[in-house]
Structure formats: C-alpha cells, structure tokens
Amino acid sequence: MPEPKMVVTAVLEDPQASVGHRYGVNALATRHSGEGHTNLFSAGRDGTVRCWDVSAEGVASVGCMDDHADWVNDVVCVHDEILASCSSDCTIKLWSTRADSRPVECETLRQHTDYVKALAYCREPQLLASAGCDCDVLLWDVAARTLASSSGEGHSDSIYCLAASTSGSLVVSGSVDTDVRVWDPRSPESGLRLAGHADVVRAVLLLPDGKRVVSCGSDRTLRLWHVGEQRCEAVWTDHSDSVYSLQTDPTGTHILSGDRSGSVRLTSIHDGSSHELLHAGAAVQKLLWEDSEEGGASQLWVATTQSDLTCWRLPSNLSAARQSPLAEHVHTIPGAAGIRRFEVLPTRLAVLTEDTSGEALLWDVCTGRVRHRYAKAAGDAKGPYNKLVRELRKERVAVPHWFSVSTRSGGLEVSLDADLCFNAEVYLSDLGLEDRDLRVNLGERLLATLFNSWREAQNPPPAKDTLPLLSYRPLSEVPIRVSQQGVVILKCTAEELSQVSAKCIPPWVSQCVLKGIFSPRESSKLSFFLSPHASDDLPTLPYGLNKLSASKFLKVHKVAAYVVSKLPHDEEETPPELQLMCNDQQLPGEMSLATVFSFLWKTPGEDMQLQYRRVPHETEA
Structure with a gap:
C-alpha cells in the first residue's frame, strides 16, 4: 500500500484577535499552583487546550497546546506535571508541563477508533480512563504510557461521559444508549447497568461518599443512584432543557447542573429543593467548582458553547432554598471571533472569510496577510459577507485548485499536498513582484517561501534560488503543521523550521525546496x-x-x-x-x-x- 500522504498546513491568524478560544469550550480543569494562584486549563472546539493563570489580580494567558487536529472534548489533571486531553481526532495526549503550566512535551496515545469524548483519572493506581464513540472504556497506565485494560462488552452506543473513584475501584460511564454503567476495573465482567434515563446520558458524577452516582441527560432529568443497592434514589425534573453538565460541592450535599438553555441550577440532595443559581447565556458544557486556598468564597467556572469563560463567586451560605440568581461574575476570559464560513475566490490567490462577530476579511494566500477588512455595520443583521461573495464571484478567471482551506481552529488554515500543490501557475506581475513575463508555479513558490529558513540551514547548502520569494508576513508569525492521516507529526513556526531535521520534512516538499523538482498532477x-x-x-x-x-x-x-x-x-x-x-x-x-x-x-x-x-x-x- 502507498504511504499515506503528508500535508503541510500554514495557519494564518488575525493579528488583531485576542488569545481566547475561537469557538465553544467543552471542558475545564484546575490545579492550585500556590501563593494564591490557580492554573486553569480549558479545552475547546477550536482544537486547543489553553492555559491560564488565575489570581485575585486577574487572569493571564500562559500558553496554548494545539497538537490536536479536531475538537478537544475533555481535559483532566493527572498530577502536578501531566495534563491529559482527548479529542475527536481519536487520540489522547499527555502534556508534560512546567510548574508555570507551560507545555514542554506531548505524547500521544492511540487506541480508540472513533471520537474520544471523555476522560477520568484514578489517582491512587495512576490509571486514566477514556471513552468515546467506539463504545469502549479503556484504562491507561499513565506511568508506563500503555493500555492496561478495557471494559469489554458494555454500552451498545457512543459513550459521552465518565467518572472514576480516586482509588480506581469504580468507573462510571454514560451513553447514547441511555444507560449508566458502573464497573470495577479489576473485574470488568462484574459491571452494573443502571437504567432509567429516556434519552442520551450527558454527564455522570461520583459523590464524595463513593457510594452514590448522579447522572443527567437529554431527557432533562437528574438522577441519583445508589451503587451498592443498584437503584435510583431520586429523580429531579426542574430543568426545562437537556442537561449537559454536573458538579458537586465538596461536601456532596448539593448538585450544580447546567443545561442547553444556559440555566445553572443548585439542587439539594437531601430534600430535592432547587433554584436557578445563574444564567450563562448559552448551552452549558462544563461546570467546575474551585475552592479558595485561603478560606475565602468558593467560585464556579462555567464553559459554554460560546467562546468566553466566566467565573462566578458562590455565596458562603450555599443553599438550594429559592433566592435571586447570581448577577455578576468575578472573572471573564473573553474568547476571540472564529471564522464560521469562507469563500476561495476564483483567482485562487485570496480567501474571503466571515467570523462570528460578522466581520469579513479578505486574505492574500501568497502573502499570508489581510488585504482588507469589512466591518459589520451597525444595525446590519446579515453583515457584508454575502454581498461581497456575489461581487467577487463575478470575476471571470479560471485557475486550478492548488490548496485546500480549513477553519477548524477558528483561524484560516491553508494546506498543501502533493496532489494539488503544483497545479497552478501565475505571472510574477500578478503577485506584485518583478519580471512581468516570468511565469512561476504558485505552490512551489509558497513552499520555497515557507521553508526558506529550513533550506538555508541545510549542509551542504543547495544551489541558489534564482526566483524571488513571496512577500510573506514574518515567518515567526506563521505556525506550520505537518500531518499524516490527521495526526500532527511536526509543529513549529516557519522560522523555527531551520532547526528541524530533514527526516521530518515530507519528501515531496524537500524535493521541491532543495532541488526544484515537482510534478503537477493536472495537465497544464x-x-x-x-x-x-x-x-x-x-x-x-x-x-x-x-x-x-x-x-x-x-x-x-x-x-x-x-x-x-x-x-x-x-x-x-x-x-x-x-x-x-x-x-x-x-x-x-x-x-x-x-x-x-x-x-x-x-x-x-x-x-x-x-x-x-x-x-x-x-x-x-
């Protein structure tokens, strides 16, 4: 079989964008770093895990981990120096971090055959549980980075959520098949089935006593289960929409739950009393309770399908008795506008994008820069994008496709592969460069520009390139990814390519950049x-x-x-x-x-x- 093709991707980011997530946030995790500081980790639909330093003074961005190639669905702190994340790219990644939470190394665990949706960590045996759309729960030995065991037969449909005891004696899972299952990893055949939900189970939670489980789902209910007695102790029906997220206070006496409408409710386990604690403004994906290190008020982090993160101060006398919802949040981490649609123009030299704020940008593929910004006018419900597309499509020009575009990360990702890359030519005058009559291959010139620092670092040096490079944005601002079958095998800036071994460069790229050898797949x-x-x-x-x-x-x-x-x-x-x-x-x-x-x-x-x-x-x- 031929070797799977390797793809080169240049990520073009708007220099005016903020450092927040581009799309909704799926998961949160925290760990205390001492001296009044907390490290917050957020996992987003833009394919990133972002690190934040939170203190009384505010929130500061620490770093961004972007090795995943699709949505990041869950994230957990394994211990003080390891963070685990899972993704719809079917992988789990273990991130080694420094004390300040900056990522320094990443390892990938591959065993799942479909989206990985949930993680849970068993601290004492150092086992990491993972589950997803392949209907299997896997247990990983974190120290050895190996698969320890699996749940075997259990759920008949995708698994959306996991919880695990600290001792590792219980793993709980919830599924599209509407069941909650509980099993002991030491004897998978002894699993329990807790049936009662009428729709997808979205979240499960083990209470601190280790004997009871709370679950919620698309049937708008919360259910309290006694594991030992294998029965449902209570059903709460206060939500008016699908319930997506659960959290408990440290004592296990109150449950916080968030639903698709944005409502976050507080429910007493003892008497079932419930009231709306706050309204998040969008579908709640994750709730995270954070205790104060200094005995102050506890806080609740809320992640939704919007890109902003909010933190709410909880009342010291937390009670499910009816009271006014919380009105103000302590911290807000603003998200950035992500691209929601795009149009490759007929010239194949530019791409028009529209972001979630309604602003349209015209990008020059051959310079990596924004040519023009079209702001959304006040009172304009639709924005300028549709009108611009209609106008720009009128240009009569025929140029073959030579790159592909993705906006998965919220930015503009321009990808080159050997099948398309060399199909288009253009005169240098069309690019605003010298020699009006000189025709060049677009893909070859873009590769020569992006990989120029790598080319110059080779020993012995290749023959001098007689053609002008493209007038590209600074290479230090251009993240480059090399991937194979969706798995990232190289990630750095274009400037940092000078430090990369030739073994990591796709052969078709090195042939082109070093020797000028390339073959258009389409007849010219x-x-x-x-x-x-x-x-x-x-x-x-x-x-x-x-x-x-x-x-x-x-x-x-x-x-x-x-x-x-x-x-x-x-x-x-x-x-x-x-x-x-x-x-x-x-x-x-x-x-x-x-x-x-x-x-x-x-x-x-x-x-x-x-x-x-x-x-x-x-x-x-």
Whole structure:
C-alpha cells in the first residue's frame, strides 16, 4: 500500500484577535499552583487546550497546546506535571508541563477508533480512563504510557461521559444508549447497568461518599443512584432543557447542573429543593467548582458553547432554598471571533472569510496577510459577507485548485499536498513582484517561501534560488503543521523550521525546496487553433503554425504577439497590432487561455478556436 500522504498546513491568524478560544469550550480543569494562584486549563472546539493563570489580580494567558487536529472534548489533571486531553481526532495526549503550566512535551496515545469524548483519572493506581464513540472504556497506565485494560462488552452506543473513584475501584460511564454503567476495573465482567434515563446520558458524577452516582441527560432529568443497592434514589425534573453538565460541592450535599438553555441550577440532595443559581447565556458544557486556598468564597467556572469563560463567586451560605440568581461574575476570559464560513475566490490567490462577530476579511494566500477588512455595520443583521461573495464571484478567471482551506481552529488554515500543490501557475506581475513575463508555479513558490529558513540551514547548502520569494508576513508569525492521516507529526513556526531535521520534512516538499523538482498532477497544456477573423483580410498562418499546444496559464497578449511574429510582412512595414477573438468576443490581453476556454469557448472535448484581427481604429470600432 502507498504511504499515506503528508500535508503541510500554514495557519494564518488575525493579528488583531485576542488569545481566547475561537469557538465553544467543552471542558475545564484546575490545579492550585500556590501563593494564591490557580492554573486553569480549558479545552475547546477550536482544537486547543489553553492555559491560564488565575489570581485575585486577574487572569493571564500562559500558553496554548494545539497538537490536536479536531475538537478537544475533555481535559483532566493527572498530577502536578501531566495534563491529559482527548479529542475527536481519536487520540489522547499527555502534556508534560512546567510548574508555570507551560507545555514542554506531548505524547500521544492511540487506541480508540472513533471520537474520544471523555476522560477520568484514578489517582491512587495512576490509571486514566477514556471513552468515546467506539463504545469502549479503556484504562491507561499513565506511568508506563500503555493500555492496561478495557471494559469489554458494555454500552451498545457512543459513550459521552465518565467518572472514576480516586482509588480506581469504580468507573462510571454514560451513553447514547441511555444507560449508566458502573464497573470495577479489576473485574470488568462484574459491571452494573443502571437504567432509567429516556434519552442520551450527558454527564455522570461520583459523590464524595463513593457510594452514590448522579447522572443527567437529554431527557432533562437528574438522577441519583445508589451503587451498592443498584437503584435510583431520586429523580429531579426542574430543568426545562437537556442537561449537559454536573458538579458537586465538596461536601456532596448539593448538585450544580447546567443545561442547553444556559440555566445553572443548585439542587439539594437531601430534600430535592432547587433554584436557578445563574444564567450563562448559552448551552452549558462544563461546570467546575474551585475552592479558595485561603478560606475565602468558593467560585464556579462555567464553559459554554460560546467562546468566553466566566467565573462566578458562590455565596458562603450555599443553599438550594429559592433566592435571586447570581448577577455578576468575578472573572471573564473573553474568547476571540472564529471564522464560521469562507469563500476561495476564483483567482485562487485570496480567501474571503466571515467570523462570528460578522466581520469579513479578505486574505492574500501568497502573502499570508489581510488585504482588507469589512466591518459589520451597525444595525446590519446579515453583515457584508454575502454581498461581497456575489461581487467577487463575478470575476471571470479560471485557475486550478492548488490548496485546500480549513477553519477548524477558528483561524484560516491553508494546506498543501502533493496532489494539488503544483497545479497552478501565475505571472510574477500578478503577485506584485518583478519580471512581468516570468511565469512561476504558485505552490512551489509558497513552499520555497515557507521553508526558506529550513533550506538555508541545510549542509551542504543547495544551489541558489534564482526566483524571488513571496512577500510573506514574518515567518515567526506563521505556525506550520505537518500531518499524516490527521495526526500532527511536526509543529513549529516557519522560522523555527531551520532547526528541524530533514527526516521530518515530507519528501515531496524537500524535493521541491532543495532541488526544484515537482510534478503537477493536472495537465497544464491546452490545444487551440488560430485563424483570421472574418472581418479582416489578414493571411492564414502557415501550416503547422496555426495549431498550438501551450500552457493554459499563457496570457492572450502573448498569443497575439506570437501571431504577429509569424505573419508575413515586409521588413520596412510596421507589424500590425492584433487582438484575439473567441466566439466573436474580444479577449482582454491579460486573460489566460484557461479562462478563455472555461468562460468563452464552452465546447468541452474540442480544441479551442481563436481568431485574430487588427485592432480597429476608433472610427471603425
């Protein structure tokens, strides 16, 4: 079997964007770092795990871990120096961090065959439980980085949530099959099935006593289960929408639950009394209780389908008795606007994007910069994007696809692979560079620019590149990823590529960058006939010169110059100034043959026919 292709991705980030998540936040974890500081970890739908330092003075960004290739669905602190995350890219990652929570190393665990949705950590045996859409719960030996065991047969559908006891004697899971299952990892065959939910189980929680479990789900209920007695002790139906998240206070006497409408409720386990504690403004994905190190008021972190994170100070006399909802939050970590849709323009040189704030940006693929910003006008419900797309689509130009675009991370990701990368050519004048008549391959020039620092670091040095590099943004601002089958195998800035071993560079990239060797997958040739236009008495070109096969990127004025050079004329005569026609439509000199073929010839399967004639004088036109 051929080796899976390796893809190079350049991530173009808006320099004006904030450092927050681009999309909703799925999970949270904290650990105290001492001296009144807490490390908060947030896992987002932008594929990142972000690290924050939280103190009485405020919140500061510490770092961003972005090795995942899809949504990060859960995150847990394994111990003081290891953070675990799981993703819809089917992987689990263990992040080694320094005391300040900055990531220094990442290891990947691969065993799941579908999205990994949930994690739970058993502290005493140092086992990490993981589960997801492949319906299996896996237990990992964190110290050895190996798979220890699995739950075997259990759930019949995707598993969305996990909880585990500190001792590792109990693992609890909730599933799309509506069941809650409890099992002892030491004897998986002894698992218990707790049935009662009428829809997907979204979250499970082990109470501090280790004997009872709370679950919630899309049936809008919370259920309290006694594990030893294998029965449901209580059902609470106060929510009016699907319940997604659970948290308990340290004593285990109150349950906090968040639902799809944004409501966060506080429920007493003893008598079932409940009231709305706060309203988050969007579907609640995660609740995280944080105790104060200094005996002050406890706080509640709330993550939702919006990109902002909020922290609320809880009353010291926490009670489920009805009272006014909390009105103000202590901290807010603002999210950034993420790209929600995009349009690759016909020139294949620019991409129009619209972000979640309604602002539209026009990006230049060959410089990595924003050409123009189109702000959403006050009172404009739709924003400028749709109108801009309609206008920009009118441009008649035919350029093959040579890159692909993703906005998974909330930024603009431009990916190059060997199948598409070398399919398009352009004149340097079209890029605002020198030598109007010099035609270059777009993919080759972009790779040469992005990998220039790596090229210059090779020993022995390669032959000098005689073509100009693209006028790209500073390479220190351009994150580069090399991935294979969705798994990231190299991640650094374009500037840092100078420190990367040649073994980590895709062979097709090194061949192109070092030796100038590359092969377009799509034919760049186009055949066409040339003949005099019926309105002119110019002679026919000699046989053999009237049918050509030329680059589809060749411009019309070049073909006209060719005709002039081949028409017979006296040396003393001034050569005629010619224009080309196709289907009786005059062709602009800067139009490419590919564009003529796509928009004016319109007869696929037949060689294109072009006619030439003298440029009419104004009195003749």
